[in-house]
Every structure is written in structure tokens, then in C-alpha cells.
Amino acid sequence: MLVQETARAGEEQERGVADESADALERYGHGGDWVTARQRFGWRDDGKVLDFSANLNPLGPPxxxxxxxxxxxxxxxxxxxxxxxxxxxxxxxxxxxxxxxxxxxxxxxxxxxxxxxxxxxxxxxxxxxxxxxxxxxxxxxxxxxxxxxxxxxxxxxxxxxxxxxxxxxxxxxxxxxxxxxxxxxxxxxxxxxxxxxxxxxxxxxxxxxxxxxxxxxxxxxxxxxxxxxxxxxxxxxxxxxxxxxxxxxxxxxxxxxxxxxxxxxxxxxxxxxxxxxxxxxxxxxEEAFVVETRRWLAQTRAKLAADLGGVPGVTVFPSAANYLLFRLDLPGATVRDLQEALGRKGILIRSGHTFRGLSAAWGRVAVRTEGENDVLVEAIRAWAAER
Ligand SMILES: Cc1ncc(COP(=O)(O)O)c(C=O)c1O
Structure with a gap:
């Protein structure tokens, strides 16, 4: 295990956890930044955009x-x-x-x-x-x-x-x-x-x-x-x-x-x-809504993990939450490239490069409805096939 001291007492920390470059979707350090994404991809109707970059329950709000x-x-x-x-x-x-x-x-x-x-x-x-x-x-x-x-x-x-x-x-x-x-x-x-x-x-x-x-x-x-x-x-x-x-x-x-x-x-x-x-x-x-969400999540997450993990070059890690961490092992390609390609199709995902300990080979996607997850996996599969 690696130990990093980001600063000694009284010193300035060398950097924040956001990617402050002007074109980064994580310029504020998080997913779900609609304003940056809209500017970046020029979406005309972002009501149709599928946001896998923020981890929100698609069954909600109740x-x-x-x-x-x-x-x-x-x-x-x-x-x-x-x-x-x-x-x-x-x-x-x-x-x-x-x-x-x-x-x-x-x-x-x-x-x-x-x-x-x-x-x-x-x-x-x-x-x-x-x-x-x-x-x-x-x-x-x-x-x-x-x-x-x-x-x-x-x-x-x-x-x-x-x-x-x-x-x-x-x-x-x-x-x-x-x-x-x-x-x-x-x-x-x-x-x-x-x-x-x-x-x-x-x-x-x-x-x-x-x-x-x-x-x-x-x-x-x-x-x-x-x-x-x-x-x-x-x-x-x-x-x-x-x-x-x-x-x-x-x-x-x-x-x-x-x-x-x-x-x-x-x-x-x-x-x-x-x-x-x-x-x-x-x-x-709201206990019934929570119970129903858990039942839905267990099934839907397992299917998304299997489908995404079935894309050549993608490794999915086990998760107890409503999102999945994955790593891309495709020579010369990063999740930032994937993020860019998906963004142009109206699909948002989270690049892992702003997380300390991860790189741009890592990404995170929220578990959404089965139909939306299928659209995501097909888009990733098509992109990976072109590499
Ligand atoms: C682990 C974790 N804790 C706390 C928060 C903050 O949540 P909230 O939107 O309620 O401020 C987030 C948001 O992404 C999170 O991922």
C-alpha cells in the first residue's frame, strides 16, 4: 500500500481533486455537471441525455x-x-x-x-x-x-x-x-x-x-x-x-x-x-420505496456488470452500491476518450482520472434502468470494436 502525504503541516497542498483544465467534465471534481457537458457537447435537447456520471436512483424521486x-x-x-x-x-x-x-x-x-x-x-x-x-x-x-x-x-x-x-x-x-x-x-x-x-x-x-x-x-x-x-x-x-x-x-x-x-x-x-x-x-x-429499490438494484446491477464486463478490454469491479467501477485495458485508449465519444452521443460517464489512486484508464457508471444500461453497453461495445 502506498502512502502519500499531500502536504506537510503549514504547506500549501499541491493540487485539488478537481481537473481544472477548461475542457474537463470534472472541472469541479464531480460527475453530473450538466452545464459543462452541455457547453462541451453542444446538446440541443439534454432531456434525452443519459447521465451515468452521477449516482442517482432512476426509480426516484418517489x-x-x-x-x-x-x-x-x-x-x-x-x-x-x-x-x-x-x-x-x-x-x-x-x-x-x-x-x-x-x-x-x-x-x-x-x-x-x-x-x-x-x-x-x-x-x-x-x-x-x-x-x-x-x-x-x-x-x-x-x-x-x-x-x-x-x-x-x-x-x-x-x-x-x-x-x-x-x-x-x-x-x-x-x-x-x-x-x-x-x-x-x-x-x-x-x-x-x-x-x-x-x-x-x-x-x-x-x-x-x-x-x-x-x-x-x-x-x-x-x-x-x-x-x-x-x-x-x-x-x-x-x-x-x-x-x-x-x-x-x-x-x-x-x-x-x-x-x-x-x-x-x-x-x-x-x-x-x-x-x-x-x-x-x-x-x-419511505420504507417501501427503499425496499423496492434494493430489489431492483440487485438484479439490474448484476446484469449491467455482466454485460459491461463482457465487452473486450473492460474489467468491472464488484460493487455493493448503485454504480460500477471499471478499468479499460485497450492499448492507447483511455476512459477520457470513451467519455468524449459517448458525450457526443448524449451519454455521460465519469472518468476516474480525478480520483487519487486511479488514472484515465478507470471509469465509473451509475446503474440506471435496464433499457438505459443496454444503450450504454452497446455504445461502449461499438466504440471498443473500433479501437
Ligand atoms: C460518498 C459521497 N458522500 C457524499 C456525497 C455528497 O452528497 P450530497 O449530494 O448529498 O451532498 C457524495 C456525492 O457524490 C458522495 O459520493
Missing amino acids: PSVKAVLADALRWVTRYPDPACRALRARLARRYGLDAEHVLVTSGGAEGIDLVVAAAAPRRVGVIAPSFGEYEEAARKRGIPVTVLIARPEDGFVPDPSAVVDGFREADLVFFGQPNNPTGHLYPPVWLRDVLEALWRRGAVTAVDEAFLDFVPDEDERTLLSHVADDRPLVVLRSFTKMFAIPGLRLGFVAGPRPLIARMAALQVPWSVGGLAQAVGEALVE
């Missing part, structure tokens, strides 16, 4: 979202509850926590940013490849980051003692469960042992469960029930992916009361809008 939004529109003339009290209470009840353990955030992204702000670590630890905002939240505050690069041969799960040792100077460490872009889950015993070792050292651990609601045994795997005042565990959640509401911005964080209070104090007032709060209150109750 009908309740539209109904709640229509009703909540009356109240846009009022300020939202600055403390999100109704939603906070519902989340606390749903997950068996006290309301003071919960903070509602403007998307999962705000939770990541606030945990770095509130924990004020001397050094952040990240296992790469993973979601760029963990590193970005540290970088923009001048906080150095230790990055451990996990290997595909190990299923992206490094030896636990190497992780504990590699992060000996980190006092805030992030884990993706499941991790983005790999889709892997850390085994429960692995995670418990690593977290306990880090806690003994006084480090805060942030477990990002933004995609855990896609995993059938979420209830056994979530660490929400382990949140307690005497344990430096923070759990980050998002409503965005499962319910396909990236435009509303809604997530929450659970953690020890003093840390949650610090995060709340650092949050911008009214950061979570009234429409998002109203929708969140309804979505906490």
Missing part, C-alpha cells in the same frame, strides 16, 4: 416528493426552521438517537465540510480512491492529508494494521461505507477493529454512509446505532442518491453531542431550505 413540494411551495414566503426541528426529531426517532446527536445538513457534502471545520484536525486521513470532498474539505483549510492508496488486488480493503499505522498522525479519518467510486464495503470486523484502534488514539472517525441505504443489510451495517457521546464516531448520511433529489440538497450527520453542537454553531444560518426540510420529513417514512 411520488411523495412532488406532492410535498407542491404543498410546501406556499411556505416559500417564510424562513425555514433554522434548527430543522421537525426533521431532526423524526430522524432521531427513526434511528434511535437523541435529537442532539443529529444535525440536518445541506446535502451530505455540507456534513463532510462541517465535520472537518468542527473537529479542526491537525491532519486528515483518507483511503484512496474515494470521494474527493474528504480531501478537499481539508485542503481548503490548509490542513494536511495522509492518503493511503488501496489496491484493486485487495478488493480496495487494505490490511487493517497498515491503515492504523499509516494514519498514526491523522486525528480525523474518513471511510466510505460503501466507498465511492469503488463500491466496496469494509467488512464489519475490519471496520470495528480499525475504528476502535483510531479512537484509542483519540482520533475522530467519519463514516460516510451516503450510499448505505442501497445495501440490503443496511440495518446491521449502519453505525448510526453506535453513535454516543463518549465515542468520537461521526456518521454522514445523504438523501440525495436513494431519493434522486440532488437539486434539493439534503443530508444529515450523527455524532457525539459536543461535536454536533460545534458543527451546528459553524453551519450557515438557514442552510437547509424549507422545501428540503418538508421533503425530508416525508422521506424518512
Whole structure:
């Protein structure tokens, strides 16, 4: 396993996690950038574009979202509850926590940013490849980051003692469960042992469960029930992916009361809008939709993995989430070339080159409906056949 220190204390980090070149689709570090893609490919009707670059549930949003939004529109003339009290209470009840353990955030992204702000670590630890905002939240505050690069041969799960040792100077460490872009889950015993070792050292651990609601045994795997005042565990959640509401911005964080209070104090007032709060209150109750999504995902992901993996030169990695990481082994061709060719056909995919630990040989696609997945695979097959 490779250890990268992106900066020493007090030094500028050498680069962010976005590709700032003018033509890059990931110039802000993420998929789903419609404005850049539209400019780049000159689509005339982007309603027909298939977006595999953002990992959103194609079965969503559930009908309740539209109904709640229509009703909540009356109240846009009022300020939202600055403390999100109704939603906070519902989340606390749903997950068996006290309301003071919960903070509602403007998307999962705000939770990541606030945990770095509130924990004020001397050094952040990240296992790469993973979601760029963990590193970005540290970088923009001048906080150095230790990055451990996990290997595909190990299923992206490094030896636990190497992780504990590699992060000996980190006092805030992030884990993706499941991790983005790999889709892997850390085994429960692995995670418990690593977290306990880090806690003994006084480090805060942030477990990002933004995609855990896609995993059938979420209830056994979530660490929400382990949140307690005497344990430096923070759990980050998002409503965005499962319910396909990236435009509303809604997530929450659970953690020890003093840390949650610090995060709340650092949050911008009214950061979570009234429409998002109203929708969140309804979505906490949407169990049938989540169960149906999991059933659909298991079948559809298996078919997409088999079909995509059947394209010569494409290796697909196992995933517990609603996206698949793949590697292209075609001489002289990269996923950026593929991305360009697909973009011209109105299909968006995510290149892996902005993820630390991956290169432009890697890509990620969301699992969409079976018909859309077939269009994607055929387009990739046709492109690969021309190489
Ligand atoms: C692992 C992970 N965590 C958090 C987020 C942020 O989600 P949100 O859109 O709710 O801010 C993302 C978004 O891509 C993600 O991939």
C-alpha cells in the first residue's frame, strides 16, 4: 500500500481533486455537471441525455416528493426552521438517537465540510480512491492529508494494521461505507477493529454512509446505532442518491453531542431550505420505496456488470452500491476518450482520472434502468470494436 502525504503541516497542498483544465467534465471534481457537458457537447435537447456520471436512483424521486413540494411551495414566503426541528426529531426517532446527536445538513457534502471545520484536525486521513470532498474539505483549510492508496488486488480493503499505522498522525479519518467510486464495503470486523484502534488514539472517525441505504443489510451495517457521546464516531448520511433529489440538497450527520453542537454553531444560518426540510420529513417514512429499490438494484446491477464486463478490454469491479467501477485495458485508449465519444452521443460517464489512486484508464457508471444500461453497453461495445 502506498502512502502519500499531500502536504506537510503549514504547506500549501499541491493540487485539488478537481481537473481544472477548461475542457474537463470534472472541472469541479464531480460527475453530473450538466452545464459543462452541455457547453462541451453542444446538446440541443439534454432531456434525452443519459447521465451515468452521477449516482442517482432512476426509480426516484418517489411520488411523495412532488406532492410535498407542491404543498410546501406556499411556505416559500417564510424562513425555514433554522434548527430543522421537525426533521431532526423524526430522524432521531427513526434511528434511535437523541435529537442532539443529529444535525440536518445541506446535502451530505455540507456534513463532510462541517465535520472537518468542527473537529479542526491537525491532519486528515483518507483511503484512496474515494470521494474527493474528504480531501478537499481539508485542503481548503490548509490542513494536511495522509492518503493511503488501496489496491484493486485487495478488493480496495487494505490490511487493517497498515491503515492504523499509516494514519498514526491523522486525528480525523474518513471511510466510505460503501466507498465511492469503488463500491466496496469494509467488512464489519475490519471496520470495528480499525475504528476502535483510531479512537484509542483519540482520533475522530467519519463514516460516510451516503450510499448505505442501497445495501440490503443496511440495518446491521449502519453505525448510526453506535453513535454516543463518549465515542468520537461521526456518521454522514445523504438523501440525495436513494431519493434522486440532488437539486434539493439534503443530508444529515450523527455524532457525539459536543461535536454536533460545534458543527451546528459553524453551519450557515438557514442552510437547509424549507422545501428540503418538508421533503425530508416525508422521506424518512419511505420504507417501501427503499425496499423496492434494493430489489431492483440487485438484479439490474448484476446484469449491467455482466454485460459491461463482457465487452473486450473492460474489467468491472464488484460493487455493493448503485454504480460500477471499471478499468479499460485497450492499448492507447483511455476512459477520457470513451467519455468524449459517448458525450457526443448524449451519454455521460465519469472518468476516474480525478480520483487519487486511479488514472484515465478507470471509469465509473451509475446503474440506471435496464433499457438505459443496454444503450450504454452497446455504445461502449461499438466504440471498443473500433479501437
Ligand atoms: C460518498 C459521497 N458522500 C457524499 C456525497 C455528497 O452528497 P450530497 O449530494 O448529498 O451532498 C457524495 C456525492 O457524490 C458522495 O459520493
